[in-house]
Amino acid sequence: MPVLRAALIAVLLLLPLPALAYDILVLQSLHEKGYDEAVRGARRGSNATMRTLVLSDYVETDITRIIREEHPRVIIAVGERALAVAEKARNVPVLYMMALNPRIRQGVTGVAMLLDPSRYLSVFNSMGVQKVGVIYDPNRSGAYLRRAQFAARRAGIELITREVRVPKETPAVLESLRGKVEALWMIPDVTAVSPASTEAYFLFSQSQGVPVVTFAEVYLSMGGAVSLGIDRYDIGKQVGEMAESLLAGTPIDELPPQSPRKALTRTNDGVLRRLKISGTGG
Amino acid sequence: MKKSSRISSYLKSFSFRLYLIFSATIALLTAAFALVYVITESHGYRTTLEREGKLMATILAQNARLPLFAENRDALSLMAADTVRHSSVIEVSIKSAEGQLLTEARSRKEKVGETIDMEVPITSPGQMLSPEAALLGRPPSGENRVIGQVHLRLDTSGVRDQLNNLLIASLAIGTLFWIMVSLLCYQILKRATGSFKLLLAGIEEIGSGHLSTRVDLPGDDELARSANAINAMAASLELRELENLSLQEELLKAMKLEVQEEKKRVMARLIQTNKMTSLGLLLSSMAHEINNPNASIRFSGHMISKIWADVVPLLDRVREEEGDFYLGGVPFKTARTALSENAAKIVENSERIARVVQGLREYGVGDGSRLRPNLNVNDAVTAALSVLACQMKQNIQLKTSLGTDLPVIVGSQQQIEQVLINLIMNAMQALPNACGEVGVVTRFDQKSNEVVVEVQDSGIGIGAETMERLFEPFFSTKLDRGGSGLGLYISQFIVAEHGGRLLLVSEPGQGTLARVLLPAKAADASLGEVVAAKDHQHVADAIHEAR
Ligand SMILES: Nc1ncnc2c1ncn2[C@@H]1O[C@H](COP(=O)(O)OP(=O)(O)O)[C@@H](O)[C@H]1O
Numbered sequence: 001m002p003v004l005r006a007a008l009i010a011v012l013l014l015l016p017l018p019a020l021a022y023d024i025l026v027l028q029s030l031h032e033k034g035y036d037e038a039v040r041g042a043r044r045g046s047n048a049t050m051r052t053l054v055l056s057d058y059v060e061t062d063i064t065r066i067i068r069e070e071h072p073r074v075i076i077a078v079g080e081r082a083l084a085v086a087e088k089a090r091n092v093p094v095l096y097m098m099a100l101n102p103r104i105r106q107g108v109t110g111v112a113m114l115l116d117p118s119r120y121l122s123v124f125n126s127m128g129v130q131k132v133g134v135i136y137d138p139n140r141s142g143a144y145l146r147r148a149q150f151a152a153r154r155a156g157i158e159l160i161t162r163e164v165r166v167p168k169e170t171p172a173v174l175e176s177l178r179g180k181v182e183a184l185w186m187i188p189d190v191t192a193v194s195p196a197s198t199e200a201y202f203l204f205s206q207s208q209g210v211p212v213v214t215f216a217e218v219y220l221s222m223g224g225a226v227s228l229g230i231d232r233y234d235i236g237k238q239v240g241e242m243a244e245s246l247l248a249g250t251p252i253d254e255l256p257p258q259s260p261r262k263a264l265t266r267t268n269d270g271v272l273r274r275l276k277i278s279g280t281g282g
Numbered sequence: 283m284k285k286s287s288r289i290s291s292y293l294k295s296f297s298f299r300l301y302l303i304f305s306a307t308i309a310l311l312t313a314a315f316a317l318v319y320v321i322t323e324s325h326g327y328r329t330t331l332e333r334e335g336k337l338m339a340t341i342l343a344q345n346a347r348l349p350l351f352a353e354n355r356d357a358l359s360l361m362a363a364d365t366v367r368h369s370s371v372i373e374v375s376i377k378s379a380e381g382q383l384l385t386e387a388r389s390r391k392e393k394v395g396e397t398i399d400m401e402v403p404i405t406s407p408g409q410m411l412s413p414e415a416a417l418l419g420r421p422p423s424g425e426n427r428v429i430g431q432v433h434l435r436l437d438t439s440g441v442r443d444q445l446n447n448l449l450i451a452s453l454a455i456g457t458l459f460w461i462m463v464s465l466l467c468y469q470i471l472k473r474a475t476g477s478f479k480l481l482l483a484g485i486e487e488i489g490s491g492h493l494s495t496r497v498d499l500p501g502d503d504e505l506a507r508s509a510n511a512i513n514a515m516a517a518s519l520e521l522r523e524l525e526n527l528s529l530q531e532e533l534l535k536a537m538k539l540e541v542q543e544e545k546k547r548v549m550a551r552l553i554q555t556n557k558m559t560s561l562g563l564l565l566s567s568m569a570h571e572i573n574n575p576n577a578s579i580r581f582s583g584h585m586i587s588k589i590w591a592d593v594v595p596l597l598d599r600v601r602e603e604e605g606d607f608y609l610g611g612v613p614f615k616t617a618r619t620a621l622s623e624n625a626a627k628i629v630e631n632s633e634r635i636a637r638v639v640q641g642l643r644e645y646g647v648g649d650g651s652r653l654r655p656n657l658n659v660n661d662a663v664t665a666a667l668s669v670l671a672c673q674m675k676q677n678i679q680l681k682t683s684l685g686t687d688l689p690v691i692v693g694s695q696q697q698i699e700q701v702l703i704n705l706i707m708n709a710m711q712a713l714p715n716a717c718g719e720v721g722v723v724t725r726f727d728q729k730s731n732e733v734v735v736e737v738q739d740s741g742i743g744i745g746a747e748t749m750e751r752l753f754e755p756f757f758s759t760k761l762d763r764g765g766s767g768l769g770l771y772i773s774q775f776i777v778a779e780h781g782g783r784l785l786l787v788s789e790p791g792q793g794t795l796a797r798v799l800l801p802a803k804a805a806d807a808s809l810g811e812v813v814a815a816k817d818h819q820h821v822a823d824a825i826h827e828a829r
């Protein structure tokens with residue numbers, strides 16, 4: 001009998017798994033802790049059946065074939081690359097998450113990676129600063145910054161913006177803000193904040209005595225004063241809920257892209273103390 | 283000369299060798315220490331310089347990170363210029379990761395010394411994340427990315443200068459140290475070997491035979507103890523030597539005595555032999571020759587007196603009867619007593635002859651060394667001549683002149699006789715063809731208080747060569763004619779035994795004079811004997827030593 005069972009298992013293992021019917025195809029750009037977290041959130045947010053594919057495990061054509069053959073009702077793209085692949089399936093609604101600069105098209109919606117600017121502005125308000133320096137690449141963060149400008153005007157904060165086109169400009173551009181700002185707002189712009197230039201923000205902060213408000217907790221250890229970070233699990237949950245409503249029949253056009261609804265505020269008390277700033281709003 | 287020899291002996295000395303070894307060892311050690319010190323220090327200087335350079339380059343790399351990223355050449359050249367202001371830096375250059383030279387600075391000094399090149403990469407810190415990664419919560423990788431390179435050229439001539447200074451300083455200190463320690467060593471060695479030398483000197487002194495020398499070393503160290511041991515040794519040696527000396531003396535004395543005794547015995551035997559050879563045969567034959575006729579003479583005498591005694595009554599009767607008559611031309615009355623007297627004389631004289639012969643026999647056999655306290659030399663001469671009487675050839679004229687009032691001497695008559703017989707025999711044998719004159723003279727020399735006996739011959743005389751060897755035993759020119767070579771040897775011995783001297787004066791062809799000088803007996807007899815005994819001893823010694 002054990003021989004028979006072993007043979008059965010072998011056969012089952014050797015046979016290609018038959019495609020099971022499911023509702024949501026989760027396309028994950030790569031194996032990444034942050035993506036996994038978000039996917040876990042999505043599963044929490046939706047009760048629909050899901051199949052998860054990690055792009056790095058497949059050739060791209062296979063993915064397209066799988067999408068074509070298995071007809072998922074919704075695709076959740078995790079990461080920018082997954083979004084780019086998912087967009088090729090024209091007739092399937094795509095929800096994105098964990099994409100920094102998603103290109104919004106017809107039939108594509110999701111949850112951005114950037115918190116709403118007003119959240120940052122309220123932090124500045126609570127710190128009592130008016131002139132806030134921002135460096136950005138108009139090609140990447142132009143839209144976000146327009147929203148930010150708008151919100152700032154309402155919040156009574158003057159955003160002193162500098163544009164950079166290539167990462168190496170950042171240190172020089174930062175220099176030009178010398179003496180002109182009371183705080184620095186570090187936005188997740190790949191051009192403005194490159195690994196090599198990140199340091200420059202904190203050096204500036206140190207020499208000018210102005211706090212840096214940043215977007216991830218990791219920068220606090222480098223000298224950031226306050227970080228407003230995203231909750232990847234919650235973003236996943238948010239997307240899961242959107243998928244749920246899509247499956248429930250809501251047309252995708254009625255679901256606009258959303259900002260993360262939850263922000264994680266962290267402060268570096270040492271830096272704040274040194275800069276003599278108190279009372280950060282959360 | 284003396285100084286140089288002293289120096290050379292010092293160079294060979296133990297203390298100098300010790301000193302040499304010590305100072306050489308110290309020099310070696312000092313040199314080794316100095317060398318190790320200099321090497322370590324130079325290494326240290328170099329590594330310090332390298333570390334300093336590395337540190338500078340690292341700081342520069344750190345500071346240049348942002349300007350390099352921003353391609354801010356002005357800021358980079360400012361930094362490079364800042365760095366190049368350091369004394370040890372000659373050249374600074376910063377390159378991008380692609381190898382593009384971004385800035386370069388050179389110090390103005392144009393030193394062509396040794397240089398060290400130092401390259402430090404400029405890295406962007408790995409903890410810096412891209413915004414996306416930060417949002418995804420990716421942990422910092424810690425992987426540094428090289429974005430450029432800082433190149434420093436350092437001048438090591440400073441190191442060499444420092445090294446030279448160090449070398450000179452350590453050389454000077456080392457030399458100073460060496461000199462000081464050497465001096466100290468010298469002092470210590472001098473003190474240490476001082477007692478050593480003292481000991482050595484003592485040992486040498488003792489070794490050269492001065493056993494009474496003592497090494498005086500105070501203290502209780504090994505040297506002092508060995509000095510004590512040597513002293514003890516010397517003392518025991520001294521004692522031993524003294525003992526040896528006395529033993530030797532005793533032995534010598536004993537040997538001397540024994541030799542004297544032995545010599546006396548030998549001489550006695552020799553004398554005997556000589557006597558026997560020269561006279562013994564003669565005497566015994568003579569005694570025989572004499573005894574036989576003498577016996578018949580005595581017998582005849584006896585017979586005559588016996589017969590006469592028987593004849594006298596008859597002749598008395600005849601005279602009574604016939605009256606007086608003559609016998610041999612004398613009246614019987616006279617002849618009667620004369621005959622018996624003559625017969626008695628015959629017997630008496632023959633007995634006397636027998637006694638003389640007996641005496642001669644005793645001379646040949648008996649012990650002749652018996653001393654007579656008052657020996658008349660003339661008696662000895664007469665006896666000698668009577669012994670020699672039958673040896674006298676007819677062609678030899680013997681002239682004797684015996685001194686009257688000769689004082690007596692202490693001595694053995696037989697021995698003196700023997701001397702005289704020897705001398706007279708030699709004289710007679712020296713006469714060519716047994717024909718010539720032999721004179722015997724005795725007299726008293728008052729000046730020297732000696733009795734002188736001279737035997738003079740008109741013989742062949744004595745040559746110089748023979749003269750030298752006269753008194754050697756067994757030296758003879760007459761071995762073929764029965765000479766023994768002992769005559770003069772023994773004679774001289776006997777004369778010396780009597781405290782006298784024997785001299786021979788001769789020229790070849792001029793005859794020979796043999797003179798015996800014998801000391802006359804002193805006035806006090808008993809004292810004289812003591813003196814004689816003493817002399818005896820003394821003379822024997824003299825002979826012994828002369829040999
Ligand atoms: N009166 C003398 N005249 C010449 N020569 C003599 C005389 N007396 C001794 N001599 C020499 O001295 C030698 C030694 O003498 P001596 O001792 O008596 O030994 P010997 O008579 O047995 O040879 C003789 O052989 C002889 O040559």
Ligand SMILES: [Mg+2]
Nearest residue numbers: 704708769770
């Ligand atoms: Mg002779």
